[in-house]
Amino acid sequence: MTDYILSGGMVYDGWGGDPRRVDIAVTGDTITAIGDLSREAAGRVFDVTGLAVAPGFIDIHTHSDFTVLDNPGMGSSLAQGVTTELTGNCGISIGLATSDPVFAHEKRWAERGGNPVQWERLSEFLGHVEATGPAINFGSLAGHGTVRKAVLGFDGRAPDAQELLRMSAILDGAFEDGAFGLSSGLEYVPGSHAGHDELAALARRATAAGAFYSTHMRNEGDTLVESVQEAIAVAEAAQAPLQISHHKAEGHANWGKITTTLALIEKSRAAGFDVMADVYPYNAFMTGLSVIVLPEWARHGSNTDVASRLTDPLTRSRILDEIHAKDWDWSAIQIGTARNHRDVQGMTLATLGFRAGVSPAEAALDLLAGEEGFVTAAHFAMSEDDIAAVMTDPHTMIGSDGVAQDPQGPQSGDKTHPRSFGTFPRVLAVYVRERGVLTLAEAIKKMTTLPAKRMKLTDRGALEVGRKADITVFNPETVSDTATFDEPNQYPTGIELVFVNGRLSVESGVPTGVRAGAVLRRG
Helix, strand or coil: CEEEEEECCEECCCCCCCCEECEEEEECCEEEEEECCCCCCEEEEEECCCCEEEECEEECCECHHHCCCCCCCCHHHHCCCEEEEEECCCCCCHHHCCCCHHHHHHHHHHHHCCCCCCCCCHHHHHHHHHHHCCCCEEEECEEHHHHHHHHHCCCCCCCCHHHHHHHHHHHHHHHHCCCCEEEEECCCCCHHHCCHHHHHHHHHHHHHCCCEEEEECCCCCCCHHHHHHHHHHHHHHHCCCEEECCCCCCCHHHCCCHHHHHHHHHHHHHCCCCEEEEECCCCEEEEEHHHHHCCHHHHCCCHHHHHHHHHCHHHHHHHHHHHHCCCCCHHHEEECCCCCCHHHCCCEHHHHHHHHCCCHHHHHHHHHHHCCCCCEEEEECCCHHHHHHHHHCCCEEECCCECCCCCCCCCCCCCCCCHHHHHHHHHHHHHHHHCCCCCHHHHHHHHCHHHHHHHCCCCCCCCCCCCECCEEEECCCCCECCCCCCCCCCCCECEEEEEECCEEEEECCEECCCCCCCECCCC
């Protein structure tokens, strides 16, 4: 007998067309019927009249490989209606870290949740995830920065021929293990040391594997246009599908450059290349405080190397001179996570400096030194007009750049970015219902079939008979994010039901505790 019937809802199949008022039957992990099912029997029938029924949302850009082993419930994602996540973005893949001491940063993250790095390749890491039983479907990219670190450490030079072969071999192994693509984080050390030839050579390995190339570009501010040109040049040289991560323009002086970058993307597409992007619906990004305030040269090496520079008088003086040479709005930078100084979380650098009786720049360096570089911060630096422009581009999908967690979980004491809890409901509430930037059908397409197409998922992402029963049911009139930068660890409202592989995983907006996710592997 059919397990579930969703009756009377407005069904959005994910392809962008008008919804239909039809019923959906779920048997096992599969959608088994769509139509008038009023005479059919089921183990349980849900009356979803007045609600929108959509494919489960697919988050194309997350970093939940950092948290899945100590938080397999993945509540912040599940409660948003997300049923599939792609991790390993921005060049950083926990699944490609090893026991080698060079991965001290990655091991610190893993061990914080009681999960020491005990794998030597991606397949072993995915096996651990599988054994843990994630609440949603989980896939991974292969991070270029992690691969580079395995071969070159923090060396700021190009690889020689043998080193490039070793990097290629690690990457090929990751593709054999099911990685969906290659990701780069060219703003971060050691990925920032890579040049065109290295990136193109590795992106060719992605092309050969039928995978794609995703990039957190070298710069999203003053040299944004040049960074988009670089990303496109690498992808075109490698004949690789390109995904531009969290596309945005940072800093008031750069607002409006999105018009140029979107035109560059369209030009490449017109020439026959597959270029797409993702975006999140917030005017602040969050990253390491060191990435925001320190000169690029001062971020070279490990976190220990960086911290030692901040306490060396001569080097510190040079860093401060370079920081003070720029025009800063210190009130626009808000401290996120600082685990040894919880009392400053949520403060702006302007407030931190005032409280300490020093300049905001000095306060930032003192905090970074005291935390050995492990500080995150939100920078309110983007334009709402730019966000809307990127979001409305037909080749842009939604990605949170978040980390799956729980309101009472191991990360609940952190002032994380609210995107981890609110990205998808915020798009539906603010950019669909309130501002009319997108239609509901357009927004759902950007959350479902577009990322499914990028990942080459043929059994998910759309509501069709025979596909996996990943389904999100929400109230389009009340769906809303509640997470804020001051109080980020809060579930949204209006997400009524979520099914993952046919299992009821959210009911009345609350995760049921069912963990029905699967580890997904490319191909």
